[in-house]
Amino acid sequence: MARAAIPGRLGDRLRWRTAEVTGRRVESATAVTLTLDLPGWPGHLAGQHVDVRLTAEDGYSTQRSYSIASAPNGRSLDLTVQRTSGGEVSPYLVDELVPGDRLELRGPVGGWFVWRQQQTEPILLVAGGSGLVPLMCMVRAREAAGSRAPFRLLCAARTPSDLLYRSELRQGAPGLDTTYLYSREAPADSPRPPGRIAPEDLVRSGWPPDFEPTCYVCGPTAFVEKTAAYLVLLGHAPERVRTERFG
Amino acid sequence: MAFISRGFHGRRPSAGTKLPPGQYETTGFPVLSAGPTPRIRQDDWKLSVTTEAGKQHVWDWAGLMALPAESPTVDLHCVTKWSKFGTEWQGVSLDVLLADVETAAEHVLVTSYGGYTTNIPLADLVDGKAWIAYGYGGSDLAPEHGGPARLLVPHLYLWKSAKWVREIELRPSDVPGFWESAGYHNYGDPWREQRYQGD
Ligand SMILES: Cc1cc2nc3c(=O)[nH]c(=O)nc-3n(C[C@H](O)[C@H](O)[C@H](O)COP(=O)(O)OP(=O)(O)OC[C@H]3O[C@@H](n4cnc5c(N)ncnc54)[C@H](O)[C@@H]3O)c2cc1C
Numbered sequence: 001m002a003r004a005a006i007p008g009r010l011g012d013r014l015r016w017r018t019a020e021v022t023g024r025r026v027e028s029a030t031a032v033t034l035t036l037d038l039p040g041w042p043g044h045l046a047g048q049h050v051d052v053r054l055t056a057e058d059g060y061s062t063q064r065s066y067s068i069a070s071a072p073n074g075r076s077l078d079l080t081v082q083r084t085s086g087g088e089v090s091p092y093l094v095d096e097l098v099p100g101d102r103l104e105l106r107g108p109v110g111g112w113f114v115w116r117q118q119q120t121e122p123i124l125l126v127a128g129g130s131g132l133v134p135l136m137c138m139v140r141a142r143e144a145a146g147s148r149a150p151f152r153l154l155c156a157a158r159t160p161s162d163l164l165y166r167s168e169l170r171q172g173a174p175g176l177d178t179t180y181l182y183s184r185e186a187p188a189d190s191p192r193p194p195g196r197i198a199p200e201d202l203v204r205s206g207w208p209p210d211f212e213p214t215c216y217v218c219g220p221t222a223f224v225e226k227t228a229a230y231l232v233l234l235g236h237a238p239e240r241v242r243t244e245r246f247g
Numbered sequence: 248m249a250f251i252s253r254g255f256h257g258r259r260p261s262a263g264t265k266l267p268p269g270q271y272e273t274t275g276f277p278v279l280s281a282g283p284t285p286r287i288r289q290d291d292w293k294l295s296v297t298t299e300a301g302k303q304h305v306w307d308w309a310g311l312m313a314l315p316a317e318s319p320t321v322d323l324h325c326v327t328k329w330s331k332f333g334t335e336w337q338g339v340s341l342d343v344l345l346a347d348v349e350t351a352a353e354h355v356l357v358t359s360y361g362g363y364t365t366n367i368p369l370a371d372l373v374d375g376k377a378w379i380a381y382g383y384g385g386s387d388l389a390p391e392h393g394g395p396a397r398l399l400v401p402h403l404y405l406w407k408s409a410k411w412v413r414e415i416e417l418r419p420s421d422v423p424g425f426w427e428s429a430g431y432h433n434y435g436d437p438w439r440e441q442r443y444q445g446d
């Protein structure tokens with residue numbers, strides 16, 4: 001496992017900042033994208049996350065991590081948050097915040113689960129549910145950088161209406177192949193019956209191991225555990241399989 | 248002026264529990280690791296302690312099982328924000344493993360099957376503060392939680408409790424491990440919220 005060096009600016013990165021919510025877009029029945037304005041944002045790498053801190057009037061506060069969805073773009077940052085019912089933080093972010101509200105966060109954090117534009121090897125992205133967020137950031141960063149690195153994206157979602165970034169993904173990009181894996185309910189014209197991700201999906205829509213792709217897998221723990229184990233069984237070197245689990 | 252999140256009330260920890268700053272309590276057992284879970288059979292498993300003089304002490308699975316076991320009940324704090332209270336483990340205290348090891352080193356680099364590394368001061372591994380754990384809740388430790396055996400150092404953030412532990416290297420000088428060289432804190436005390444470098 002290689003060392004995961006990250007660029008400098010540590011002092012600046014770790015400071016708590018106050019962002020202003022400037023936009024709110026509904027992505028699905030349970031997810032919204034919040035656009036934040038962050039004066040002095042130092043920039044980020046695709047795949048990194050921020051720590052969000054909420055504080056109640058009596059001083060009680062709690063934190064959660066959220067991946068950055070948008071490609072580096074000045075002081076503007078998108079987060080996509082999926083509502084976890086019964087959750088402490090995500091229902092607040094999804095249902096309560098409106099443009100004009102302020103939000104405390106710090107980052108960017110994470111130096112391992114990142115894609116850099118210097119990478120030219122084939123890339124496999126496998127997303128389960130809201131695990132798509134940091135992978136979408138990689139797709140967007142690839143396009144913004146004019147990279148020609150070949151990308152294959154496998155998006156697992158329960159039903160078509162759970163899918164994030166639907167129209168942007170349908171529009172696609174040259175050199176990006178997107179495959180949808182629906183677990184509960186698939187569209188009538190879908191060639192694949194609904195079902196959980198299986199090794200065949202990774203064979204059919206991923207890269208052969210001898211192309212030496214870097215694989216990024218993100219989503220709920222059980223999804224990531226299974227997918228990463230399948231990739232290793234199929235012959236991908238463990239050090240080329242990077243994972244992030246949303247717990 | 249302290250920041251207030253408009254309309255946020257929050258969920259308070261259950262009475263009697265003390266959460267480190269910024270953490271929340273979970274009753275599940277989430278998983279954090281940077282790559283696929285390595286599968287190591289007990290028969291293939293070995294743990295070595297290497298001193299700064301190059302002397303190696305090696306235990307295989309039977310050797311580990313022959314050592315006196317303890318059953319610590321500890322709280323876990325993960326840097327991804329969750330804390331889990333009252334977890335029950337079975338394992339061997341590092342005091343037992345290090346009892347016959349001659350060293351003047353103050354630093355330790357722990358290496359796992361799969362190549363993960365983390366650095367810890369030796370003082371944090373002795374005096375009943377750390378174990379090589381192979382059982383969780385009375386069962387074998389599951390591979391995704393570090394089985395067959397992991398380091399358990401519950402007073403530091405959980406990334407210091409290296410899963411799939413393979414080697415404990417005693418060193419005269421400190422060297423950052425995997426997350427420590429990726430911007431995470433060198434020591435990682437949850438009560439002082441030492442998440443990242445500079446915290
Ligand atoms: C590196 C990283 C990046 C992440 N990126 C994203 C992202 O881009 N987008 C995103 O949406 N999420 C992301 N997450 C997940 C996010 O950090 C939170 O874990 C998630 O939003 C849930 O937080 P919560 O406070 O709403 O739920 P929590 O309150 O933390 O609840 C966690 C779990 O406990 C259950 N639970 C809690 N309280 C109760 C109760 N009273 N009764 C029953 N069940 C309960 C919840 O249903 C849930 O399953 C990321 C996590 C990590 C570690």
